[in-house]
Amino acid sequence: MSGGLLIESVIPGSIASELEIEPGDRLVAVNNRPLRDIVDYNFHADGEELLLEIVKPSGEVWEVEVERDDDEALGLVFAAPEPARCGNRCVFCFVHQLPKGLRRPLYVKDEDYRLSFLYGNYVTLSNIGEEDLQRIIEQRLSPLYISVHATDPALRERLLGRKGIIPILDIMTRLAEARITMHTQAVLCPGWNDGDALRRTVADLASLYPRVASLAIVPVGLTRHRDRLPLLEPVSADYARDFIYEWLPEAQRLADAFGEPFLFLADEFFIKADAPFPPLDFYGDFPQIENGVGMIPLFMDEADRVLRRARRMKPRTLTVVTGHSPYRYLADFLARLSARTGITFQPVAIPNRLFGESVTVTGLVAGRDILSELAGRNLGDGVLIPDVMLKEGEGVFLDDLTIGALEQGLGVPVVVVPSSPAGVMEGIRALRP
Incomplete structure (x- = not known):
């Protein structure tokens, strides 16, 4: 059976x-x-x-x-449920930009409102039918996490690469009337869904507050494997600066109007623009933290608390790897931690050769790229690897390299730690001589 x-x-x-x-x-x-x-x-x-x-x-x-x-x-x-497959061909889909030869599950695109409810996966709801809507409402599947991208129906169909889908505002209005909470995102593609289109999207979603509880704007991620895909422009430093200048005041205006933060700009905008982050209370209770919103400010806040408790330790040298995006913030923390503890830290930003060096987030660094970058270096007494680089529960990188293989290749102990200041302290204790 x-x-x-x-x-x-x-x-x-x-x-x-x-x-x-x-x-x-x-x-x-x-x-x-x-x-x-x-x-x-x-x-x-x-x-x-x-x-x-x-x-x-x-x-x-x-x-x-x-x-x-x-x-x-x-x-x-x-056993984990078998997800419903995605029939979209989004112009920015990361799966379509993957190189060959990775783990088979990485090429699976899910589009399943059940996984949105259970695990916080973002879904477009492009495959939803009346029976699904009735079930969501009857069983109170709340909150849901919805990839909106644009509320203009024609533009959204262009972005999703799919025609004849139910306008997203029709679906979300019904869910709002049923008191279903929704967190939303828009992947920003310069020249596609920015400008007036984004202003419409923000206004439409804000009109459904508080049932639409948050909206994150996230810059498009592009790899070097965009073969036969629509031409997209990356978010440049100048674009990011202009974007922050326009949208940060709007985010604050909406927060003042609603009494809590609603519109969030991904950390990547501030990193690319080399701009100061908003204060920590800009992020509320961090509803979009898994979307790369507020991670760096939270890291910096925790860094200050960890530094206040840090004490002198036995001198040694540790190498700490990361992606290029958070490098300057990690390096600053490690420099201050070194002054407090007497430990020498060597932070290393790993170039992303697998996806292309325009991909700078830590979670998409491959094991062989780490091995290539660190081979032949004096790594000191061990290497700390942030856990976001590994598949949860399996201890393997995106390219299937294991921690054991990396450790053997580098010839020093390798310790996986939480990607936080407290995680660095855990690594120091784990590599205690």
């Missing part, structure tokens, strides 16, 4: 474990409600008295009654 949810593991000592539910079983219904996916499970299993229908690998069917406290988990871990 293939219906229901495959149970991947059972937490020891949990209710499910005591009931002898096992990995490989399938949960097919809760309270006589068939389960299509984990979203159905979360919705229907939210109660103190449950009737579970379990199908064993042999085909035997169990009906299990459960009584539990309201906050007590069943202890079931399910």
Whole structure:
């Protein structure tokens, strides 16, 4: 039987474990409600008295009654849902700009509102139908994370490379009326969705506040592998300066009007323009942090706190790698940390040979690029690698190089640390002589 949810593991000592539910079983219904996916499970299993229908690998069917406290988990871990595939051909799609030879999952484009609700994935909602909308509303799938890019229907179709899609404002208005919270983004492509088009987008989305809770403007990312793709211009330093000059006051005006931040400019604008960041309260509760909004200001704020607690340590030398975007901020922190601790730090910005040196974010640095850049250098007593360079839970880089292989190639210990000032301190302790 293939219906229901495959149970991947059972937490020891949990209710499910005591009931002898096992990995490989399938949960097919809760309270006589068939389960299509984990979203159905979360919705229907939210109660103190449950009737579970379990199908064993042999085909035997169990009906299990459960009584539990309201906050007590069943202890079931399910296999990840298979995402719905994206049918867009966005002019800026990063997947279309990947070189050959990377891990197969990197070429998969998902477009699944369930993953938006569960994990914060951004979706365009270009494939959504009436049944999906009804489900979102009925099951209160909130918040959702929506890639708007432009609210003008014709322009949005050009950007997504797809015709005949439902105008995004029609969908979002219905969701807003149903009290679904939405966080939104626009990938800014100079000459496409900036200027008057962006002013319309911001005004349209602001009109749906507070249900549209935030909007992040993110500069387009371009690799050197844009073969047979539409011509796009990168965001230059001059463009970024002009953009900040125009839009930072508008962001502040909207924050004053709403009583909280609404419009956010990605850190990359300030990095490219070599401009000072807004104060920390500009970012509110950091609703767009995963979108590269507020990461550097938060890093600098944490750096000050870490430095106040830092004390002298045994002298040694550590190499710390990063991408080009955050290099100056990391290097400044490490210089001040060196003065406090007596440790010598060697920050190294890794050129991105895999995607092209216009790609400067830390999370897209490949393992072999690190190996190439550091080979033959005196790396001191070890190398610190920020965790954002690795696939979560697998310890491999984008190009499948492992930490073990990197360590062997460099001939010194390599430690993976959180990409934060506190993470650097963790690395220092891990490499303590």
